[in-house]
Amino acid sequence: MSTEQAQPNPLLILIQLGKEARSASTLDELGFMLVNDSRVLSGYRQALLWSADQGVTHLSGVVIPERHSPFIQWAGKLCDHLSGKTDLSFKTLSVLDLPEVLQQGWGQWMPKQVWWIPLEFGGQPSGLLVADDALDEQWLPLWREWTGVWSLAADRLSRAESSSVMGAVKRWFRYQRQGSAWRNSRLWWVVVGVVLALLFPVRMTVVGQGELVPREPVVVRAPLDGVIHEFHVSPNQVVKAGDALFSYDNEVIRSRLQVAQQSLATAQAEYRQTAQSALSDARAKFQIASLVGKVQEKQAELKFLTEQVGRTTVTAPQAGMVLFDEVSEWIGKPVQTGERVVRMADPANVELEVWVNLADAVPLKSGDEAKLFLAASPLDVIEAKVRWVGYEAQPRPDGTFAYRVRASLSEQSAFMVGAKGTARVSSSRVPLAYWLLRKPLAVIRGYLLM
Structure with a gap:
C-alpha cells in the first residue's frame, strides 16, 4: 500500500x-x-x-x-x-x-x-x-x-x-x-447595578388610616344627671358662643322646684307665727332658732333647684363647629354628670390623625413628613409634619391595637373635619434592601423563634 x-x-x-x-x-x-x-x-x-x-x-x-x-x-x-x-x-x-x-x-x-x-x-x-x-x-x-x-x-x-x-x-x-x-x-x-440599587437610601415609610380631626376641641359634658329632651343644633353646624346646644327633660326638676317653693313658704309662715307667739309665750322663743335654720335650708334647696333648671339648657362655651353623632341617637338617652355629649372645634384649626398598626411601628419622631391621600379625592394630597406619637398602643373600634400619631398640616385645608383616607408617614432613610425585606424578615424571624 x-x-x-x-x-x-x-x-x-x-x-x-x-x-x-x-x-x-x-x-x-x-x-x-x-x-x-x-x-x-x-x-x-x-x-x-x-x-x-x-x-x-x-x-x-x-x-x-x-x-x-x-x-x-x-x-x-x-x-x-x-x-x-x-x-x-x-x-x-x-x-x-x-x-x-x-x-x-x-x-x-x-x-x-x-x-x-x-x-x-x-x-x-x-x-x-x-x-x-x-x-x-x-x-x-x-x-x-x-x-x-x-x-x-x-x-x-x-x-x-x-x-x-x-x-x-x-x-x-x-x-x-x-x-x-x-x-x-x-x-x-x-x-453591581442590583447591589448598588439595593444599597440606595430610601425613606422608611408606614401606611395607616388617616383622618382630619380638630386640633384643640372643646368637650361639652353633661352638667347633671338626666334625659336629653331636645337638640337645638345639627351635626357639623357652626354656632356662636352662648347658642343653645341641647336641653334636658326638666319636668322632674320643675316639679321638685315647685315642691321646694311650697316648702319654703310653709317654713316662712311657721317662722312668722312662732315669732309673734314669742312675745307672750316664753317657750316659743326657744323654737325660733330651729325655725330659722329650717327656713335657710329650704332657701338653699330652692336656690339649688333653680340653678338646676337653668342648667337644663346647655349653651356653647365658644364659637365653632359642633361635632356629635346623629340627633336621634341622643334624644331620650339618659346621661350622667360628666359624660361627653358633643365636641366643639374651630373648622380652620384641624390636624391629621394617623393610626399605625403594631407591625408597622417603626421609629417616628417629631418633624417627620406625613401625607394624607383622601378616599373621596384621590388626586388631592394633604401634607403635614408629625407633632407627637403615642407612647402605647390603644384599642380601636374594630378590636385591633394601634399607635396614635398626630401631625400638623403644612397649610390650611379646604376639606372639612372627618375627611378620611390613607396616610403615609416617612421616617429616617434606610437601604432599599431593608425597606423591601423588613416585613418578610420579621415573619421569618417569628417562625424561627416559635
Missing part, C-alpha cells in the same frame, strides 16, 4: 469533526474540542479560543486556563488587537505584523507563525488562534470549512443556553471560573 493511500481522507476527517460538533451538549465541551481535536486536520503546537466578553476561554492541552498567568494576559491582548483589524481573515501572521508592545512577548510564548481565524457566534467578537513553527496555508480551506461548521454549532448552543434558566446558571459559573473576564461581562455589571 502506498503512502498516499495510507493517509486519511481530509474530507472524511472534516465530516467526522462536524458530526462531533453537532453532538456537543455544552459550549465548554465544544470549545475544548475546537482547540484540541482540530489537530487531525493539520498539526499545530498550540491553539486557543478567545471572545471579547470572556477573554481566553480554552487553551489546548489545558482543562481550565489560568486567567492571571502572564501568557493568558498577553494572549488576550494579542487577540483583542487582531479582532480589531478588519483586513485579517484566515491569514498567517508573524511577529513583524504586531505593534511593539505585543512583540515583546512573542519570542517567549509563541512559535514563528500563527493563524488568526475569526469566528461568529453569540453576537460577540471572537476568534481562534493557531500557532506552530511551520503552518501550511494549503490547509486553510479545510480550517475555514471546519470553523464555519463549529460556529453554527456554537451559535445553536449559545441560543439554547440564553433561553433557559439552567443555561444562565451555567454561564454564571463559567464566568466566575474565568476571573477577570467575568468582571468585564454584562452579568457583572448587572450584579
